[in-house]
Amino acid sequence: MPQQEPVEPVDQWIQEIVKMSDEKMTEKQLRIVQAAVEVFAEKGYASSSTSEIAQKAGVAEGTIFRHYKTKKELLISIVSPMMSKLLAPFVLNEFKEVLETDYPTLEDFLYAVAVNRMNFARKHLKIIKIMLQEIPFQPMLQKEFKQHIGTRVFKRFTEIIEHFKAKGEVVDLPTPALLRFASTAMIGLFITHFLVMPGAPWDEEQEIRHTITLIMNGMAAK
Amino acid sequence: MPQQEPVEPVDQWIQEIVKMSDEKMTEKQLRIVQAAVEVFAEKGYASSSTSEIAQKAGVAEGTIFRHYKTKKELLISIVSPMMSKLLAPFVLNEFKEVLETDYPTLEDFLYAVAVNRMNFARKHLKIIKIMLQEIPFQPMLQKEFKQHIGTRVFKRFTEIIEHFKAKGEVVDLPTPALLRFASTAMIGLFITHFLVMPGAPWDEEQEIRHTITLIMNGMAAK
Amino acid sequence: MPQQEPVEPVDQWIQEIVKMSDEKMTEKQLRIVQAAVEVFAEKGYASSSTSEIAQKAGVAEGTIFRHYKTKKELLISIVSPMMSKLLAPFVLNEFKEVLETDYPTLEDFLYAVAVNRMNFARKHLKIIKIMLQEIPFQPMLQKEFKQHIGTRVFKRFTEIIEHFKAKGEVVDLPTPALLRFASTAMIGLFITHFLVMPGAPWDEEQEIRHTITLIMNGMAAK
Amino acid sequence: MPQQEPVEPVDQWIQEIVKMSDEKMTEKQLRIVQAAVEVFAEKGYASSSTSEIAQKAGVAEGTIFRHYKTKKELLISIVSPMMSKLLAPFVLNEFKEVLETDYPTLEDFLYAVAVNRMNFARKHLKIIKIMLQEIPFQPMLQKEFKQHIGTRVFKRFTEIIEHFKAKGEVVDLPTPALLRFASTAMIGLFITHFLVMPGAPWDEEQEIRHTITLIMNGMAAK
DNA sequence: TATGAATGAGGCTTCATTCAT
DNA sequence: TATGAATGAAGCCTCATTCAT
Numbered sequence: 068m069p070q071q072e073p074v075e076p077v078d079q080w081i082q083e084i085v086k087m088s089d090e091k092m093t094e095k096q097l098r099i100v101q102a103a104v105e106v107f108a109e110k111g112y113a114s115s116s117t118s119e120i121a122q123k124a125g126v127a128e129g130t131i132f133r134h135y136k137t138k139k140e141l142l143i144s145i146v147s148p149m150m151s152k153l154l155a156p157f158v159l160n161e162f163k164e165v166l167e168t169d170y171p172t173l174e175d176f177l178y179a180v181a182v183n184r185m186n187f188a189r190k191h192l193k194i195i196k197i198m199l200q201e202i203p204f205q206p207m208l209q210k211e212f213k214q215h216i217g218t219r220v221f222k223r224f225t226e227i228i229e230h231f232k233a234k235g236e237v238v239d240l241p242t243p244a245l246l247r248f249a250s251t252a253m254i255g256l257f258i259t260h261f262l263v264m265p266g267a268p269w270d271e272e273q274e275i276r277h278t279i280t281l282i283m284n285g286m287a288a289k
Numbered sequence: 290m291p292q293q294e295p296v297e298p299v300d301q302w303i304q305e306i307v308k309m310s311d312e313k314m315t316e317k318q319l320r321i322v323q324a325a326v327e328v329f330a331e332k333g334y335a336s337s338s339t340s341e342i343a344q345k346a347g348v349a350e351g352t353i354f355r356h357y358k359t360k361k362e363l364l365i366s367i368v369s370p371m372m373s374k375l376l377a378p379f380v381l382n383e384f385k386e387v388l389e390t391d392y393p394t395l396e397d398f399l400y401a402v403a404v405n406r407m408n409f410a411r412k413h414l415k416i417i418k419i420m421l422q423e424i425p426f427q428p429m430l431q432k433e434f435k436q437h438i439g440t441r442v443f444k445r446f447t448e449i450i451e452h453f454k455a456k457g458e459v460v461d462l463p464t465p466a467l468l469r470f471a472s473t474a475m476i477g478l479f480i481t482h483f484l485v486m487p488g489a490p491w492d493e494e495q496e497i498r499h500t501i502t503l504i505m506n507g508m509a510a511k
Numbered sequence: 512m513p514q515q516e517p518v519e520p521v522d523q524w525i526q527e528i529v530k531m532s533d534e535k536m537t538e539k540q541l542r543i544v545q546a547a548v549e550v551f552a553e554k555g556y557a558s559s560s561t562s563e564i565a566q567k568a569g570v571a572e573g574t575i576f577r578h579y580k581t582k583k584e585l586l587i588s589i590v591s592p593m594m595s596k597l598l599a600p601f602v603l604n605e606f607k608e609v610l611e612t613d614y615p616t617l618e619d620f621l622y623a624v625a626v627n628r629m630n631f632a633r634k635h636l637k638i639i640k641i642m643l644q645e646i647p648f649q650p651m652l653q654k655e656f657k658q659h660i661g662t663r664v665f666k667r668f669t670e671i672i673e674h675f676k677a678k679g680e681v682v683d684l685p686t687p688a689l690l691r692f693a694s695t696a697m698i699g700l701f702i703t704h705f706l707v708m709p710g711a712p713w714d715e716e717q718e719i720r721h722t723i724t725l726i727m728n729g730m731a732a733k
Numbered sequence: 734m735p736q737q738e739p740v741e742p743v744d745q746w747i748q749e750i751v752k753m754s755d756e757k758m759t760e761k762q763l764r765i766v767q768a769a770v771e772v773f774a775e776k777g778y779a780s781s782s783t784s785e786i787a788q789k790a791g792v793a794e795g796t797i798f799r800h801y802k803t804k805k806e807l808l809i810s811i812v813s814p815m816m817s818k819l820l821a822p823f824v825l826n827e828f829k830e831v832l833e834t835d836y837p838t839l840e841d842f843l844y845a846v847a848v849n850r851m852n853f854a855r856k857h858l859k860i861i862k863i864m865l866q867e868i869p870f871q872p873m874l875q876k877e878f879k880q881h882i883g884t885r886v887f888k889r890f891t892e893i894i895e896h897f898k899a900k901g902e903v904v905d906l907p908t909p910a911l912l913r914f915a916s917t918a919m920i921g922l923f924i925t926h927f928l929v930m931p932g933a934p935w936d937e938e939q940e941i942r943h944t945i946t947l948i949m950n951g952m953a954a955k
Numbered sequence: 956t957a958t959g960a961a962t963g964a965g966g967c968t969t970c971a972t973t974c975a976t
Numbered sequence: 977t978a979t980g981a982a983t984g985a986a987g988c989c990t991c992a993t994t995c996a997t
Binding site: 640648696702706721722 | 752776777779780862866869870904907908910911913914916918920921922924925928940943944946947948949950951952953955
């Protein structure tokens with residue numbers, strides 16, 4: 068079990084990516100986006116009306132369409148950048164090096180990353196909910212999802228797992244199975260606490276540590 | 290690792306529940322339900338139109354409303370029974386006894402249950418997809434979900450995990466964490482293969498075994 | 512100058528074409544079409560609103576879209592059949608034979624045809640006005656116009672003019688110039704009295720005769 | 734048939750009218766007018782948007798409304814002066830005198846005028862198209878049209894025709910019929926070649942001569 | 956003078972639901 | 977029971993026009 072580690076090192080190399088790149092929005096446009104996030108998250112994209120968004124944003128309905136050609140473009144403009152920002156740290160080239168250089172144990176590293184992403188997710192919970200809801204129905208989001216996950220994040224994680232397998236620290240099971248196991252256990256933690264049981268009290272640090280412990284135990288070479 | 294086991298024993302005690310309780314539907318009504326499942330799964334509930342459902346079912350639009358007062362009632366009538374059927378085996382009182390009586394190892398038992406539920410899910414994939422999509426937006430479904438999971442399935446699983454903890458076979462971590470870990474790893478397997486990567490080829494038996502192995506390793510008392 | 516001739520012979524061979532082929536319309540659909548003709552003719556297609564059409568037709572706005580998928584489809588459904596009906600008599604194969612068989616002089620024949628088409632046009636004046644207004648902006652109507660005029664009516668008229676040229680009765684100028692001259696002089700008569708000066712009193716029979724006389728004089732071999 | 738005549742004489746007495754009276758327009762205003770002509774001609778007035786005009790003109794939308802109070806005023810400002818310029822030569826008081834003084838034959842005169850107006854029309858084709866399209870729907874244009882045609886051009890042409898009738902050179906038919914015949918045959922030539930078949934190759938000089946020949950033949954006292 | 960963000964009325968179209976047949 | 981024409985509310989979007997800068 069890792070000692071309490073400062074999260075900063077991770078944030079150092081993510082910071083320029085994590086920081087919001089939503090530049091130069093007018094104040095009304097910002098209000099539109101915020102209202103859209105609220106309404107989409109509450110009712111789902113298809114059941115949300117632009118008139119309700121406009122009302123909640125305190126602008127005229129026509130103003131929405133001055134900034135976004137269609138309702139769908141408004142959705143995409145919200146969800147699409149979130150997807151890349153959410154996964155950005157896992158795409159970095161230095162990922163593996165940082166992992167070995169800056170952290171005493173794999174668990175430490177995973178914990179740092181998990182906390183960082185958890186904080187990010189908590190901050191953008193509604194957008195992530197919208198993203199999960201709409202990916203099945205929006206081909207454009209599917210495309211972005213596949214590009215990000217399929218060809219970048221997946222590859223990076225695969226490298227890391229095989230690195231540890233080569234070192235004899237990870238059980239000899241197929242890499243895809245290991246990857247799926249680890250990621251769904253972590254994502255499951257996230258979804259359970261943020262989406263399935265949003266009200267339940269929890270000690271985030273403890274929960275993350277337990278989950279990582281279980282994952283590590285599961286994957287450890289016997 | 291368990292030997293190849295016949296799945297039948299599990300089915301024996303689920304059979305009366307798993308068996309369809311779709312009673313006395315007219316042929317047209319059946320066609321409506323089938324069409325609705327197709328369309329809801331493809332476009333999502335809110336983006337589906339009753340006219341498209343009617344057309345695909347080969348009935349007049351009015352006919353739908355003769356059987357279901359509203360579009361939402363049609364949705365509920367499809368999703369609601371599926372939820373209980375999907376979780377039914379985990380609610381049975383004899384669950385724990387069967388587990389200890391009929392199966393040599395815990396892994397054997399989990400494998401049998403997993404295969405059984407996987408087959409069930411494959412058969413009703415579209416409805417499950419609709420269910421997952423609509424639970425966040427349909428209070429009635431949320432209520433049923435909470436009743437089933439929160440007060441019945443959760444309780445049953447908690448009992449079982451604590452049973453094994455008491456026997457010293459499971460690591461001493463909080464039961465909710467263990468439960469979440471095990472279930473999300475299994476559900477993650479399901480969602481990955483059925484929903485995220487529906488086309489990918491896979492050896493179901495192997496995948497289930499690997500996942501259970503990882504879960505068991507993770508939870509095993511060290 | 513021809514004696515007063517009965518118009519019937521011409522009508523005999525056009526009758527089955529001239530007769531309306533608008534079959535099996537519901538009463539509401541008929542009211543929609545009538546209202547649309549009124550409004551389109553008065554304001555022009557682009558400046559007409561479906562809500563005004565619905566109101567004038569005494570139906571709900573949605574009812575229009577039950578019968579016509581779009582506003583443009585409503586326009587096309589009105590104008591397109593009119594174009595072929597208007598030109599139908601000029602396309603008939605027996606045109607030239609009838610001309611030589613049933614009428615003592617070319618003038619008689621032209622007079623009969625002119626009266627027949629004038630009556631038809633008067634009856635459908637508004638639709639013809641819409642047609643003329645919208646052809647420049649509706650590619651589908653342009654296509655139909657080219658097919659009808661370019662490849663059928665033009666060809667028929669060319670044959671007839673060359674027939675009389677061969678008989679030495681028509682001046683030796685290029686056939687297209689003769690055709691254009693004769694047709695625009697006739698169409699000019701129509702447009703002047705029906706569209707440019709709709710209120711002016713006139714003796715239709717006299718006007719037609721004068722115009723034909725002038726056309727014949729103009730084209731006569733000197 | 735007249736010899737090739739210089740067109741200048743006609744232009745001499747039209748020149749001060751034909752010359753553009755577009756005074757003191759800013760460069761932006763000019764660009765707005767040009768863009769409006771393009772867009773109105775292509776899509777029709779009602780289907781054109783001020784935003785498209787502004788974009789094509791390279792100005793802000795608001796700039797249009799600084800120069801023209803409404804969209805309709807922009808239309809009128811374009812079409813209205815064109816109408817008078819197009820018909821100006823036919824309104825001149827000296828018309829008849831010029832006719833008898835400067836040209837050996839009536840045909841010569843008509844040819845000269847036709848060529849002159851044809852050139853003018855070719856130069857302002859789009860505006861004329863807009864004019865023809867919008868007269869039916871714009872009361873203000875109708876008013877101007879009636880004033881120009883009804884009380885001035887019509888009167889002038891009537892005088893000329895009756896002048897030649899008195900001289901025994903024109904057939905004894907009602908003057909309005911003669912006038913309509915001649916004008917629609919000429920206008921028909923114009924519309925056919927410029928609007929109905931804009932792409933077709935043609936020898937303008939020949940076509941005008943043929944048409945005038947046919948008109949003269951038609952109207953000649955027998 | 957010029958801009959362009961903002962407006963809100965109005966346009967076309969969809970759709971769940973009703974009802975006479 | 978089944979139909980499908982009809983409804984009208986509501987949805988998305990366009991657009992001429994205004995106004996603060």
